[in-house]
Amino acid sequence: MSGPVATRIDSGKCIGCGLCVAVCPDRTICLVGDKAAICGTECLSCGHCQAVCPVGAVIVPVIAAAMDFATFKEDLHWLPWGDYDLAGLVRLMRSRRSCRNFTGQQVSREVLADLVRIGTTAPSGTNSQGWTFTILDQREAVVSFGNHVAAFFRKLNSLAANPLLRLASRLFAGDRLGSYYRSYYPTIARGLREWQEQGRDRLFHGATALMLVGGRDEAGCPAEDALLATQNILLAAHAMGLGSCLIGFAVEAIRHDPAIKGRLAIPAGESVFAVIALGYPAEKYQQVCGRKPVAPRYPKLVK
């Protein structure tokens, strides 16, 4: 999101190469004679100008380059385009699997904080960085949240079990209740029974931590921003030895039951787009998994 210009240029150092002008998305910088100068009134605070300057003449004080990771040492050198082990990257992407068996080992706050920082390296619409992270880092809190999600689905299942309400939904609400009944009702009823009678956690799979990734409504694209940060977190979790699993059922419960949002102390004006179950995996695989083939389209646009 553009705001007042924070960027500062040290004209004593500037050699007038114009690189910062070329990469600035907000046309905030221009060349005046042979020196860069601020000529716009708004700035995304994206830091491209600082990152591109060959002589360190630009600083955008509102954004720090170092992210102070606690669990590993970061290399701050920018990787040139193409200068990466692509096979290794794809192997990481394909090796990340949704984990549905966690050991009871707790995830430390240092690790969780690093995951959040890694999440924030994602792009965001107009650089709003309007994402939010709510973390439950104790198994007891995960179970307590699970009880609220279970109560929501118990209510929903009892509505969906009523044929008159399903008929009304078909006539007036696009058959949403009927479609829920056909697709989810039996699995959820079984999951709820197992949760209540055997304490079996089919919702969070025994995860010891949950990360709720949300966004502030005033951000331009809060859902996209949150989900991009989420994907970074999933990949990094694998690299850190953690298992992860997205829990869409929990997102649905938070979305439709404001009381759950209140219990999680998520403020008004903020929505949750992903719930990530995290913990140390009690499962491992022998090989990577395939995907359905996809055929991209290359339309010829008519004038």
Ligand SMILES: Cc1cc2nc3c(=O)[nH]c(=O)nc-3n(C[C@H](O)[C@H](O)[C@H](O)COP(=O)(O)O)c2cc1C
């Ligand atoms: C939006 C979304 C919601 C999901 N919700 C759940 C969930 O509630 N419970 C679960 O066990 N897995 C959930 N998953 C995980 C998917 O089932 C999983 O990503 C898919 O089967 C592919 O497997 P992989 O993640 O191991 O590659 C969800 C995934 C996405 C993208």
Ligand code: SF4
């Ligand atoms: S921070 Fe981004 S938008 Fe602001 S002056 Fe630098 S390049 Fe331009």
Ligand code: SF4
């Ligand atoms: S990139 Fe640095 S040296 Fe080049 S014009 Fe901008 S401030 Fe000056």
